[in-house]
Amino acid sequence: MVHLSSPRARRTRARILDAALDLFERQGYEPTTVAQVADAAGVTPMTFFRHFPTKDAVLVTDPYDPLIADVVAAQPAVLPPFERVRLGMRAALGEIDPDEDATARRRVALVAANPALRAAVVAATAATEDAIVGRLVHDGVARLDARVAAAACLGACTAALLEPPDDGESLGAVVTRALDLLGQAS
């Protein structure tokens, strides 16, 4: 992993990412080797792994954000844990994603098409899930209750983001819809 992206390193990383997306879209994720990606980027496989720890890291980045756990914990403690997580995540995730560039859409489409990558997304959200669980447990919520609530809400959001989007709808709006569906009034 390159320490702090110097101007040169940033360009190299961008070239690798472009080459990867291009090849993944043209010949599929699994059939594409990182050697091919590195080659197309004019770079060595070793350099690929210095910029992305794994092959799937090009598409799946850890969205861990301590802010989410904060907002969840800030919901009224009198609510049942599931409601607390649901409303907290709604508040935290409904607004973000201002940088909803075309690259993000390409990544999502590629991940959605591959079961192994979908699993990688779950692994990447583990940190966020643990953060939420930790905060709730610290507030006296039973560990099982906290885990179930966090897993259900994160699973719902992930699934919603990977569904083929009604184009025009923002990613934030999709998340909001997903979490609303988990409320009883839906």
Place this chain on the structure above:
Amino acid sequence: MVHLSSPRARRTRARILDAALDLFERQGYEPTTVAQVADAAGVTPMTFFRHFPTKDAVLVTDPYDPLIADVVAAQPAVLPPFERVRLGMRAALGEIDPDEDATARRRVALVAANPALRAAVVAATAATEDAIVGRLVHDGVARLDARVAAAACLGACTAALLEPPDDGESLGAVVTRALDLLGQAS
């Protein structure tokens, strides 16, 4: 993959499984190589892969059961999709697991300890999730709604099963508790 387990193949498979659980528990999942497992089972690595398609398949088996989708689809169609999936899975999963042998507990403990294996579990439940979504969509439910409901409930159940269990509580009881927590009255 061995076609149909002859008596000999069944014994070999059992030896591999025993050796794998033993080594995984003693030195961890990742540090253990399939060569070591095969060796301890008195077998070649090639034979290992003929009985288990991947290393993690020793611990993670696809629990796909068309019955679950059936029971979900049988819930009253007037209910919101999330309630339908929740109650359906409660009915389908609350009772099963009669073969709750010690081996199952060992597997669960090993999976719970490893993030990569947890991810493998969600990949393995993809078939079940798709089956539920397919049934609901066939009933006229919007695809996003169906996906979100199925993902939330499956995520909750998986998370609950991987939490360190109050020993004495059956796996079926844990699932029931998890799904009840997603109801509003909790």
Place this chain on the structure above:
DNA sequence: CCCTGAATGTTACTCGCTAACATTCAGCCG
């Protein structure tokens, strides 16, 4: 007793990924 097919072994290979060490590049200072 052989004969047949299933189960296993052997060999060789690809791909993801890592470590240790050498090399080139970009900018700052004299």
Place this chain on the structure above:
DNA sequence: CGGCTGAATGTTAGCGAGTAACATTCAGGG
């Protein structure tokens, strides 16, 4: 302008998961 320094990249070698093609052994029925 020219060398210095550290970051970025290259080179080589290797491990482990997984696969393919082909050879070999085993168990049971004619």
